[in-house]
Amino acid sequence: MLSEDSGSTRIKGKAKADKDVKRNLLVVAVVVAVLAVMVWAGLANYRRRAAEQAKAKQIQAVLSQSPTKGTDSPEPVFTNPLANKQAPEFKLSDTNGKKVSLSSYKGKAVVIDFWATWCGPCKVEIPWLVKLRGQYAGQGLEILGVSEDDLDLDDPAALLKEKREIAEGAAKLGIDYPVLYDDSNVAKPYGGIDNLPTTFYVDRTGKVVGSTVGLVDRDEIEANIKKALAGGDTTKGQS
């Protein structure tokens, strides 16, 4: 026969066991929840990275290189990756230290010319751009020269020297439009510029309506400028 005390002990023991089970279940539930969140975050991160990689591959794929007959130089076969797309936004410093953003030129046609001080063909093309800007500025044309010269971002003294040399090079060429330092790899969203000059023509709505790689003749540049001026406003730029 069990005493009252031993009955009470048994009831207390059962209550304790129930409590332990509940606590264990709670711990298991929390662990499962944490694991589920981690798996979900991992999957989301994987999907995002896969999407980014696919997009990067797509951009790189259009700038493919194929050898030209009789030469082993990589002749670029350029398909404008941004054709009829919005020109990627950027905000860069110009040679006067002023921040210049592409979006601030909305309503104007913009020529974005990627160049470098060491690029001979760029130096042939730039005087034409200067003249064409003078000719079409009244119709709403602006030119932005994005320098692809190396910038040593880890060495302030070297960076200052490099920026000064770019500014001097631009002045020597008579560039009177904004020259921007590409210190944040703006070339990348523009397809990863590997040949200079590479030029994009952006219409008044910010859409890329033309592009050229390498030195092209002046007439082709002017035709692209007219297209950019006409884009988004068919009453203008038809001269």
Place this chain on the structure above:
Amino acid sequence: MACAAVAALTMAAGAQKLPWQNDPAPADKNQLVHFLYPEQIQVAAGQDRVVELHFKVNDGLHINSHAPREKSLIPTQLMVIEPPGLNIGPVNFPAGTDYTLAAAPNDKLSVYTGEFVVQAHVKATSGDHLIQGALRYQACDTNSCYPPRKVPVTIDVVAK
């Protein structure tokens, strides 16, 4: 022949990245200039020896010579690390040949095309040594230019 002191960086060759390895290692197919030979040389220990390094520029391209006519142009340079027991003396670059862009007939450039040879003076103590370096160049074709690149140069030196 242009003569220049080699950019000999007397760094301890260890796990540390070499100066020309800062860029993502370009695949050879992306190189516009190739190091042809030698891969290995034998020298008399303690004696100065001139080593000829043979390079080839891809057809249809030119690179600036070691002494371009304009300050803004990027010269071709040899960068090496001197391993312990090996000394690299003056490096002789060939003179460039004249080149003119059709669109700029008045601007004469000094360039290398096709094969060219760079001479380096090497002196080593007895034993095996490894020269590791790179040729830095900036190439163009008739209408466009490519950013500067570095082609690796690796030579085994056996000094007896």
